[in-house]
Amino acid sequence: MGKLVLSPPGLLALLALPVLIFAAIARWAPRGSATPQLEFANVFPIPTLEALFFTLAGCVVVMFGLSLRRMLTAWNRGGRHGEILSELLPAFRAVATHERFTKCRQGRSKYFGHLLAFWGFAGLALTGTAVGVGTMLGVMRTPLPLASPFKLFANLCAVVILVGTTILLVDRLRDCEKLRHSTYFDWFFVLTLAGVAFTGVLSELLRLGQIAPAMYGMYFVHLVLIFALLAYAPYSKFAHLLYRTVAVAYSNGTGTGGTGQGDFRKERG
Numbered sequence: 001m002g003k004l005v006l007s008p009p010g011l012l013a014l015l016a017l018p019v020l021i022f023a024a025i026a027r028w029a030p031r032g033s034a035t036p037q038l039e040f041a042n043v044f045p046i047p048t049l050e051a052l053f054f055t056l057a058g059c060v061v062v063m064f065g066l067s068l069r070r071m072l073t074a075w076n077r078g079g080r081h082g083e084i085l086s087e088l089l090p091a092f093r094a095v096a097t098h099e100r101f102t103k104c105r106q107g108r109s110k111y112f113g114h115l116l117a118f119w120g121f122a123g124l125a126l127t128g129t130a131v132g133v134g135t136m137l138g139v140m141r142t143p144l145p146l147a148s149p150f151k152l153f154a155n156l157c158a159v160v161i162l163v164g165t166t167i168l169l170v171d172r173l174r175d176c177e178k179l180r181h182s183t184y185f186d187w188f189f190v191l192t193l194a195g196v197a198f199t200g201v202l203s204e205l206l207r208l209g210q211i212a213p214a215m216y217g218m219y220f221v222h223l224v225l226i227f228a229l230l231a232y233a234p235y236s237k238f239a240h241l242l243y244r245t246v247a248v249a250y251s252n253g254t255g256t257g258g259t260g261q262g263d264f265r266k267e268r269g
């Protein structure tokens with residue numbers, strides 16, 4: 001999987017899997033009775049998507065756990081054993097506030113882009129999980145009304161994430177030096193994230209306009225990209241969110257000083 005995520009030709013295989021899965025769901029998943037208003041659930045039934053995404057999220061957590069264990073074992077083999085658990089919260093605070101970015105010579109735009117993309121994604125992931133659990137328990141029904149606090153918050157997060165990813169993309173395109181050093185690995189993550197947010201907003205707008213079949217097509221792309229973002233998270237740049245937090249905690253816990261990526265890379269040799 002890691003090799004596929006790293007190679008541009010692998011992208012076809014990576015996208016083919018969710019394309020087939022969601023095409024099969026649209027074709028064969030059991031559906032409820034049609035609603036007076038057009039809804040995504042008429043083509044992509046909610047219980048099927050919930051079962052798929054919760055299972056996928058579980059698998060991703062297990063893969064992250066295994067990778068982290070492997071990473072820590074490798075570092076400990078280097079002879080340093082430190083306190084990680086007590087350092088996790090301060091490390092998370094440092095990563096979440098992006099405090100080191102403020103000291104970075106490369107400018108404020110990268111700081112704001114990262115901060116907005118990070119918090120926009122966190123907000124959407126949290127709201128999405130809450131609404132998913134709410135519908136499973138039968139206390140919520142999607143699509144939520146536009147005035148629902150969950151919907152208002154999700155739409156606010158959508159704007160935040162779109163602004164953040166746009167800043168990151170423009171920043172990279174404008175800076176020739178950065179552009180030269182950007183790898184496929186960097187692009188894959190930020191473009192998938194921007195694509196998820198963009199297709200989510202378009203899906204919502206098309207649904208509000210009751211424009212079919214375009215709304216179903218857009219939602220299909222949204223689902224394919226979400227699948228790619230989540231399933232390939234442990235192997236894509238997405239993973240730096242977790243690995244970097246643990247790396248900072250480890251760096252502090254072993255007393256190697258600093259919270260910088262640079263320090264840590266040196267540490268790994």
Ligand code: HEM
Binds near residue numbers: 202205
């Ligand atoms: C990776 C996490 C996800 C991100 C970043 C994301 C992003 C977005 C965004 C920005 C929107 C537009 C604003 C809104 O209505 O919230 C949206 C809409 C939507 N998303 Fe996602 N999404 C994610 C996961 C999911 C999942 C797992 C599902 C379903 C299984 C889903 C289903 C939908 C639906 C149905 C809409 C349209 C809402 C409407 O018509 O009002 N999203 N998404």
